[in-house]
Amino acid sequence: MLNGETGLKSVDRPFGIDTTSHVGLIPGHLIPQEHMDSLKLTNMLAACYERSVSKLSFDAFQDEGGLVIICTTKGNINKIGQLDDPRLPLGRLGRFLKQSFDLGNEPMIISNACISGVLGIITAARLIRAGKYEHVMVLGGDIVSEFTLSGFASLHALTDGVCKPYDKNRTGINLGEAAAGLVLSSDETIFKGTYSEYISGASSNDANHISGPSRTGEGLHRSIERTLKPASIEANQIGYLSAHGTGTSFNDEMESIAFERSGLSETPVNSMKGYFGHTLGAAGVIETLLGLEGMKRKQLVPSLGFEEMGVSQPMNIIQETTAPSSEYFLKTASGFGGCNASALFKVG
């Protein structure tokens, strides 16, 4: 990302689907197979669980005080063609991780469209603050499948090449696959390395349309207001905004309106979708992690694909690697079903 390169690649008729869109695929040999159930997503999530635990000073998830939340839109949907495959239902992901890692609690599974990851983080923090758990690991994951790729193709939502969020010439999205994990805890001694502070977060529905974003950005605007207000943080204190930025005309325009209404027009903002595509249930987790990393390094990466302003409201889109203007970082996401979510962090 620091080199300004995309990981999206042209695949000739992926899954036989007639599209020239680039996709972000993870080569199978890169995914650890120790917890072999021959399913890509399960192995990706298991690998993220292990890597996340390895960064902690103790494994908190084998007793009752620790919870794992899995955020996914479609789970092992690539098994849909095989009738009655027991690995297809989402609940099986939780059972598999519980058995593989001897978890103290049944994992919670959140399936709330493209805000699943951000919603997982908010839910984790609320459960900790309510005294339900001491530590929560949020795992987000989704794969690129014939099912989802054909669906977005049927909606004419895929771009011909690589997506260009907020750009005048944007034509749609790329799908990518990813899994990522992060840990929230009320006990800072669990972290071996540096950590950041989760401050607040909220979700809000547009109450407008199930597959089109609100023209007024209502839900996104409200989720931002309900995130900042309890924290007594003003919009002009935010040093960096990691937006959803899918590269469809409707989503990007909705975001520009919601950000303007929320006082975020001058906040440095990017979309990461041009680097690895829209990773659905993983997006909120992986983009939060990369946003936090950018904050720590004081290197916010350009919004790849953006050249010429293509939304109606002003936005301060990052075009060269830049330092954040404060220690406050806001992550937002929006999804089908009219859902929106945002989460606020303090870094450093």
Added chain:
Amino acid sequence: MQRFSLIQSGMSLFLKTYCRIKEGEVHINGELFCQHMDEDPFLRSVYKHIGLSYPKFFKMDELSRLGFIGAEMTLMRSELENYADDEVAVIFSNRSSSLQTDFQYYDTLKGGIASPALFVYTLPNIEVGEICIRHKLYGENNFLITERFDAAQLLEQCEALFADNAAKAVLIGWTEVESDNHDGFFAFITASGMNEVTAESLTDLYLNR
């Protein structure tokens, strides 16, 4: 193993209204509201019985229709006017996500023309979106996947939302659709009220209608 964590911690939760939809019957607060009597499919028959005029109902998939009817029954009896439009959260759950519609969409794909109208219903939280549109609810949303109706997990969510001042009431739901079998449970949970509810008592209501 169910965890009844609410018993150990402090916050009391209250039940305003609940609705059970199962085996061709709709029960509200434990009393029979209507039965499947006519030739129409079950939920369409309930829709007619209520006398609703909401054409979008017919565009919905079966999961959304179940959630829509259950929400209608529950929210109409929950004094929604006492809450601001973003004070009521909608937290739903089920076992099979949108799998029944996933199969229907997949059939259109394999038949040669993938249906975008079906694809948009291949996410479980779409039914929550339909409910928010119908009742103009701008509050918190979540959709959880659990093996069976998990009162403890849903009430834990209510408690976490109330503790964070993120909601004043929560419409919780369980909606499972398998071919023509509907299994729906809906409850309006508040932070203050008369009828205190626990994971055990809510589970009893689910099991006994």
